[in-house]
Amino acid sequence: MLILGTAPDFLRPSPSALSVDIADGIRGPEGAYGICGARDGVQYLILAETSADAQPALILPLDGDLPDRLEAILRLWQMLAAKPVRRDSRMTPYQRRRFRLMMQAADGNANHATYREIAIAIYGEARVRSEPWKTSALRASVIALVRSAAALIDGGYRDLLHHRRKP
Numbered sequence: 001m002l003i004l005g006t007a008p009d010f011l012r013p014s015p016s017a018l019s020v021d022i023a024d025g026i027r028g029p030e031g032a033y034g035i036c037g038a039r040d041g042v043q044y045l046i047l048a049e050t051s052a053d054a055q056p057a058l059i060l061p062l063d064g065d066l067p068d069r070l071e072a073i074l075r076l077w078q079m080l081a082a083k084p085v086r087r088d089s090r091m092t093p094y095q096r097r098r099f100r101l102m103m104q105a106a107d108g109n110a111n112h113a114t115y116r117e118i119a120i121a122i123y124g125e126a127r128v129r130s131e132p133w134k135t136s137a138l139r140a141s142v143i144a145l146v147r148s149a150a151a152l153i154d155g156g157y158r159d160l161l162h163h164r165r166k167p
Helices: 066-080 093-110 115-123 125-129 137-153 156-161
Strands: 002-006 031-036 042-047 056-059
Touching: 002 066, 031 066, 042 066, 093 115, 093 137, 115 125, 115 137, 137 156
Parallel strands: 002 042
Antiparallel strands: 002 056, 031 042
């Protein structure tokens, strides 16, 4: 998440390409939260004390999330400058697909669907019926999806917000 505030007075004013309607953001005690961009939007927080007509500036904490924030800044700038925006690299296409399947499995589980019913919704009835259910790889897959989704729901989703880095 990028944090936006008011640029210091000693910086000379410049026309800003940033056209974020603060009214569209979700208000919290810290300020207004929003997302810029449709496909792989960049999340931002406009601090509460920031005036709508002030020149915006990014506040960049020097912490472990700095590399992620720098990438988000570049993507935000590309959006605002109407340039091609690189896809968010925190999740690979495979991880995106698996995440979608996990959310489908979690939704089915929350609505008391059986593993078999979830498998039919995800893989189709013909494919599920084509092999014995008790020993089916699809059954094991659905159980793993439900368990992985439960782990995400229990707080593991935060890991999706960061790039994997070597310690």
